[in-house]
Amino acid sequence: MNIWERMEKIDRRWIYLLVAIAVIIPFIIPVRFPVSVTPETKDIYDYIQAMPDSSVVILSFDYYPSTLAETQPMAIAAMNQFFRKDMKVITLSNIPLGGPSLAELVTREVAKEYHKVYGIDYVNLGYKANYVAVLKGMGTSIESIFPTDNSGTPLKDLPLMHKVKNYSDVKFIFDIADNATADYWVSIVNAGYGVPMAVGATAVMAPKLYAYVGAKQIVGLLGGMKGAAEYEILLNKRASAFRGMDVQSLVHFLIIALVILGNVGYFAGRRYRRKAGL
Amino acid sequence: MKTLAPVAIAFISGIILVVSFFFNESTTFVGGLSEEILVWVTIVGGFTLLLGVVSITRVNLAAVRARKENWVYRLITLISIFAMAIPSVFPSSWSPLFGRQTGSIYDWLFVTMDMPMMATMFATLSFYIASAAYRAFRARNAEATLLLVTAVLVMLWRVPIGEAFLNLFPGHIPQLINEYVMNGVNLAVQRGIIIGAALGAAAMSLRIILGIERTYMGRG
Amino acid sequence: MIVFSAAILWYTRMARQGKSLFLRKIPGLNAVEEAVGRATEMGRPVLFIPGIQELDEIQTIAGISILGRVAKITAQYETPLMVPVRYPLVLAAGQEVVEQSYIEMGKGDSYDQDMVRYVAGEQFAFTANVNGYMMREKPATNIYMGAFFAESLLLAETGNAAGSIQIAGTAQPEQLPFFIAACDYTLMGEELYAASAYLSHEPVMLGGLKGQDLLKMIITILIIVGVILVSLGFGDTFISWFNAV
Numbered sequence: 232m233n234i235w236e237r238m239e240k241i242d243r244r245w246i247y248l249l250v251a252i253a254v255i256i257p258f259i260i261p262v263r264f265p266v267s268v269t270p271e272t273k274d275i276y277d278y279i280q281a282m283p284d285s286s287v288v289i290l291s292f293d294y295y296p297s298t299l300a301e302t303q304p305m306a307i308a309a310m311n312q313f314f315r316k317d318m319k320v321i322t323l324s325n326i327p328l329g330g331p332s333l334a335e336l337v338t339r340e341v342a343k344e345y346h347k348v349y350g351i352d353y354v355n356l357g358y359k360a361n362y363v364a365v366l367k368g369m370g371t372s373i374e375s376i377f378p379t380d381n382s383g384t385p386l387k388d389l390p391l392m393h394k395v396k397n398y399s400d401v402k403f404i405f406d407i408a409d410n411a412t413a414d415y416w417v418s419i420v421n422a423g424y425g426v427p428m429a430v431g432a433t434a435v436m437a438p439k440l441y442a443y444v445g446a447k448q449i450v451g452l453l454g455g456m457k458g459a460a461e462y463e464i465l466l467n468k469r470a471s472a473f474r475g476m477d478v479q480s481l482v483h484f485l486i487i488a489l490v491i492l493g494n495v496g497y498f499a500g501r502r503y504r505r506k507a508g509l
Numbered sequence: 510m511k512t513l514a515p516v517a518i519a520f521i522s523g524i525i526l527v528v529s530f531f532f533n534e535s536t537t538f539v540g541g542l543s544e545e546i547l548v549w550v551t552i553v554g555g556f557t558l559l560l561g562v563v564s565i566t567r568v569n570l571a572a573v574r575a576r577k578e579n580w581v582y583r584l585i586t587l588i589s590i591f592a593m594a595i596p597s598v599f600p601s602s603w604s605p606l607f608g609r610q611t612g613s614i615y616d617w618l619f620v621t622m623d624m625p626m627m628a629t630m631f632a633t634l635s636f637y638i639a640s641a642a643y644r645a646f647r648a649r650n651a652e653a654t655l656l657l658v659t660a661v662l663v664m665l666w667r668v669p670i671g672e673a674f675l676n677l678f679p680g681h682i683p684q685l686i687n688e689y690v691m692n693g694v695n696l697a698v699q700r701g702i703i704i705g706a707a708l709g710a711a712a713m714s715l716r717i718i719l720g721i722e723r724t725y726m727g728r729g
Numbered sequence: 730m731i732v733f734s735a736a737i738l739w740y741t742r743m744a745r746q747g748k749s750l751f752l753r754k755i756p757g758l759n760a761v762e763e764a765v766g767r768a769t770e771m772g773r774p775v776l777f778i779p780g781i782q783e784l785d786e787i788q789t790i791a792g793i794s795i796l797g798r799v800a801k802i803t804a805q806y807e808t809p810l811m812v813p814v815r816y817p818l819v820l821a822a823g824q825e826v827v828e829q830s831y832i833e834m835g836k837g838d839s840y841d842q843d844m845v846r847y848v849a850g851e852q853f854a855f856t857a858n859v860n861g862y863m864m865r866e867k868p869a870t871n872i873y874m875g876a877f878f879a880e881s882l883l884l885a886e887t888g889n890a891a892g893s894i895q896i897a898g899t900a901q902p903e904q905l906p907f908f909i910a911a912c913d914y915t916l917m918g919e920e921l922y923a924a925s926a927y928l929s930h931e932p933v934m935l936g937g938l939k940g941q942d943l944l945k946m947i948i949t950i951l952i953i954v955g956v957i958l959v960s961l962g963f964g965d966t967f968i969s970w971f972n973a974v
Contacts, residue, residue: 264669561817709919
């Protein structure tokens with residue numbers, strides 16, 4: 232094999248090794264590049280900031296543990312902004328595998344920092360099967376869908392839920408999702424009940440959700456780890472997403488370099504074969 | 510009867526769900542029917558979980574009994590299934606180890622084993638994306654070149670150092686990418702695909718409701 | 730809704746009356762039979778995944794419909810078929826469809842219930858199992874038809890590493906780039922829903938497709954009219970027509 236063919240057909244195992252090195256290096260030598268904020272993220276931050284303090288909001292944990300790196304920082308940052316404004320937060324999940332546990336983990340951790348009390352400042356409703364029925368049913372009565380919270384406490388025993396009966400008592404919904412539930416929140420809840428919404432989604436899903444931003448069905452969009460990092464910067468609370476930007480930067484550059492290498496090998500190899508009469 | 514019954518059930522339930530969309534579900538009987546049907550779907554789905562457990566147990570148990578290749582991994586599969594399922598079925602009032610709350614066997618296995626494994630599998634995507642991009646992004650023709658250039662620009666735009674690199678060039682390239690690529694071309698294309706797919710889904714649903722499409726039943 | 734239903738019923742009626750309806754070529758679907766033939770020659774199985782969503786997802790139903798067609802071809806050529814599924818309802822439907830296909834081709838004895846098997850309920854457990862199968866058994870042909878999420882690239886890249894020819898179809902816009910990069914043929918969006926009609930060539934099914942195309946044309950005309958009106962400053966008037974409806 233000549234050099235051009237080698238460049239054109241690098242064994243995938245070398246590529247995997249290079250990616251592994253590119254992921255490890257930033258942990259050893261952190262750089263912390265400055266992150267600029269996109270309008271889609273700023274719109275979410277500004278909208279929530281403009282809301283009255285003590286508003287009731289819903290934060291939906293619709294992501295699997297597999298996408299924790301991208302989505303968990305969004306949820307943590309959102310909880311921080313909500314608690315800073317003394318908002319009352321209702322969390323739930325449409326994901327059976329880990330959703331309620333993740334909601335418990337995040338809410339209790341952030342609540343400790345702001346001295347928030349469960350049942351008064353925040354409630355975790357947990358998970359119920361059949362998310363279409365859940366999202367529709369909550370429009371009529373949240374208690375009919377979730378008679379108890381995640382720990383089995385009846386909603387009537389939770390002071391926060393005395394004043395929240397259905398979507399008309401909720402001022403904003405923030406859905407953090409890595410699957411199609413974001414589409415259902417928008418098409419059922421925002422379209423049907425008019426509750427303002429924002430979505431935090433994985434980078435893979437973000438391009439599709441720009442359609443909802445353009446149609447003003449959602450106030451803004453957090454796209455992947457970069458979106459989470461932007462949100463952390465706006466809240467002045469740089470955490471795991473911001474730190475992850477170093478890794479993402481290096482890996483993106485590696486992929487671009489490999490693509491360029493592959494194309495150089497392709498074109499030079501093609502010319503070489505033509506000249507050699509192959 | 511074997512053909513007629515499923516078609517009739519599909520027709521009746523499909524028509525009810527379509528018609529009930531136009532009625533208020535809390536004040537009308539027709540509107541409330543759709544919620545009732547969705548509840549039935551959940552209940553039927555719960556029963557069918559048994560099917561899955563029976564299938565996976567039968568296949569793996571047969572392989573273990575016959576000592577087929579890699580039978581040890583199949584045995585681990587069976588042990589894992591029942592090790593998680595059995596403690597979670599018992600009520601938590603019997604012991605804090607039962608049920609699915611924090612501190613239970615189910616929760617411990619999920620948090621210490623399942624979650625890291627799920628995250629690991631998702632993380633392998635980064636390796637696969639690198640090899641797929643290296644192999645697929647070749648400027649073989651005009652469309653492939655356009656794909657390549659767009660992909661490189663968006664990859665640069667999405668990372669801080671890439672954005673800083675693009676800002677070295679005149680013309681506010683990152684803002685242009687956000688405005689014209691993500692909120693322009695990408696938005697239009699996504700809408701087109703979503704509209705097309707939604708129409709395709711609606712047409713297929715109509716064919717199923719009317720009994721024209723029956724291949725999903727194994728007939729026609 | 731009414732216009733849509735009327736269009737589909739009209740064209741279906743035309744098809745039943747014997748009028749020929751033009752359908753453009755879809756390379757991915759034309760390649761299915763060839764791909765199964767390749768598997769037969771190589772003596773290796775065909776892997777078919779009808780998506781990873783439940784049976785209430787319309788893409789899964791489309792995938793199961795295509796499975797029925799593919800199963801007829803594998804029955805005809807006596808090619809081993811493997812269909813891993815993620816949900817029990819999909820398992821039941823898949824087994825029924827494959828069995829029926831084998832019986833219709835006169836190969837009922839070749840049908841094995843374990844051709845369609847429940848693998849795992851969790852997305853990445855399913856993916857890990859299927860990837861392991863691909864690397865061990867090296868299927869000659871992988872067909873992915875249905876709803877896929879993050880595992881799409883994991884499956885497609887592993888299939889590529891195993892040397893399989895791959896045909897994918899999904900209506901998830903965010904997964905299309907991964908399939909396009911890693912698969913030999915990709916069906917985009919509504920091509921997945923058209924596949925069953927396309928492969929069967931049944932006039933009645935083709936009629937449904939044409940009706941759908943008519944509605945798309947109406948929507949396209951409305952979009953162009955809307956763009957012109959908004960550009961001329963009559964956007965509010967245009968939007969008020971729809972609010973009135």
